[in-house]
Amino acid sequence: MGAIGRTERTERTEKTERTKRDGDPRILMTPSTQYADLDALLPRLEAIPTLSAETLEAEHTAVLGRKSGVLTAALKALATLPVEERKRYGAAVNQLKARFEAAFAARTAAIETERRHREAAGVDLSMPGRRRWVGAEHPVTKVVDEIVGIFRELGFAVATGPEVETEWYNFLALNFPPDHPAMDMHDTLYLDAPPAEGEPGGRLLLRTHTSPVQIRTMLASPPPVRVVIPGMVYRNDAIDASHLPAFSQIEGLAVDEGISFVDLKATLNHFAHRFFSPTTTTRFRPSFFPFTEPSAEMDVECQLCHGSGCPACKGTGWMEILGCGMVHEAVLENVNLDPEKYTGWAFGMGPHRIALLRYGVPDIRLLLGGDMRFLESVGRPGGTENGTAR
Numbered sequence: 385m386g387a388i389g390r391t392e393r394t395e396r397t398e399k400t401e402r403t404k405r406d407g408d409p410r411i412l413m414t415p416s417t418q419y420a421d422l423d424a425l426l427p428r429l430e431a432i433p434t435l436s437a438e439t440l441e442a443e444h445t446a447v448l449g450r451k452s453g454v455l456t457a458a459l460k461a462l463a464t465l466p467v468e469e470r471k472r473y474g475a476a477v478n479q480l481k482a483r484f485e486a487a488f489a490a491r492t493a494a495i496e497t498e499r500r501h502r503e504a505a506g507v508d509l510s511m512p513g514r515r516r517w518v519g520a521e522h523p524v525t526k527v528v529d530e531i532v533g534i535f536r537e538l539g540f541a542v543a544t545g546p547e548v549e550t551e552w553y554n555f556l557a558l559n560f561p562p563d564h565p566a567m568d569m570h571d572t573l574y575l576d577a578p579p580a581e582g583e584p585g586g587r588l589l590l591r592t593h594t595s596p597v598q599i600r601t602m603l604a605s606p607p608p609v610r611v612v613i614p615g616m617v618y619r620n621d622a623i624d625a626s627h628l629p630a631f632s633q634i635e636g637l638a639v640d641e642g643i644s645f646v647d648l649k650a651t652l653n654h655f656a657h658r659f660f661s662p663t664t665t666t667r668f669r670p671s672f673f674p675f676t677e678p679s680a681e682m683d684v685e686c687q688l689c690h691g692s693g694c695p696a697c698k699g700t701g702w703m704e705i706l707g708c709g710m711v712h713e714a715v716l717e718n719v720n721l722d723p724e725k726y727t728g729w730a731f732g733m734g735p736h737r738i739a740l741l742r743y744g745v746p747d748i749r750l751l752l753g754g755d756m757r758f759l760e761s762v763g764r765p766g767g768t769e770n771g772t773a774r
């Protein structure tokens with residue numbers, strides 16, 4: 385009975401609808417509550433292939449859900465429509481429903497395939513992410529910064545100079561007599577260009593050590609002088625496990641009244657204890673440099689075997705870390721300082737070599753290569769995955 389009653393009611397409704405429609409054709413496009421706006425659903429149909437697993441489910445419920453899906457409601461409402469309308473509109477709703485179902489099924493299958501691909505590639509999205517390694521300072525940079533830092537604490541300033549030098553700064557002012565055999569170790573590239581206006585002396589070359597900056601510093605400012613001078617230097621050295629044709633040096637220079645060899649030893653011992661360890665023993669061996677007199681080489685106890693002898697220290701128990709000495713009178717005179725009034729000490733060391741000692745690196749070439757296994761082992765202690773570089 386109820387069904388018939390409803391039919392009678394809908395026939396009445398149909399009449400009013402038709403009257404309205406005849407008068408205004410747009411009414412067709414503006415459905416009453418029984419007519420869901422099917423066209424408005426098309427953009428949602430097209431968006432389905434872009435939905436994520438979560439939004440897909442919500443959208444499925446919103447469109448086809450048993451209780452409140454838009455199309456479900458439209459299908460339910462069919463029963464209240466006049467026969468003619470029910471056929472026409474019902475066909476449209478059913479067709480759209482079929483398209484939605486196909487689209488949902490296709491997207492569900494695609495998401496499942498993506499998931500299986502990720503699983504096969506070993507990617508588990510539920511795992512916490514790995515932090516990316518953003519990189520670390522180069523071991524040589526770290527060594528330079530640390531050495532400079534120790535001397536800064538002692539009141540030394542940082543000075544720098546040009547990598548292209550004149551022969552005068554690189555050799556003559558430092559008391560290398562012309563053609564002295566000491567220059568054999570300092571073969572380098574000469575530039576086919578004249579020095580800048582007013583620069584003293586000779587041809588241009590790639591500096592072979594940082595010592596010329598001693599000269600520049602003393603010419604630029606009167607004592608007291610206390611500087612450390614980091615920089616790159618160049619030599620005609622064949623590349624092997626311990627030699628590079630371009631490498632770093634740090635120069636040190638202290639000039640003042642009343643400076644003696646005691647200051648040199650005390651300062652360099654303090655440095656060794658700060659840089660290596662408080663119990664590291666040191667020794668000074670007599671040596672020769674044209675710009676210092678007396679001159680010495682400083683060794684620290686081998687950082688690997690601590691003095692007992694191992695392949696790294698060639699069985700000696702010692703590792704050489706720098707050359708040093710009292711600034712030669714001739715050098716002071718070359719920069720117009722009175723050697724009767726002023727004395728000084730100086731040192732030169734190679735941070736590349738010191739980085740080898742510090743990190744136990746067997747071959748200096750590793751410091752230039754891009755081998756990630758090496759870089760990670762010195763860049764992030766413990767080789768952890770969270771990228772906390774020192």
Ligand code: DAH
Nearest residue numbers: 593595707708709730731732
């Ligand atoms: N310039 C020297 C070299 O490259 C190293 C050096 C030794 C520097 C003794 C100094 C020093 O200042 O006093 O071999």
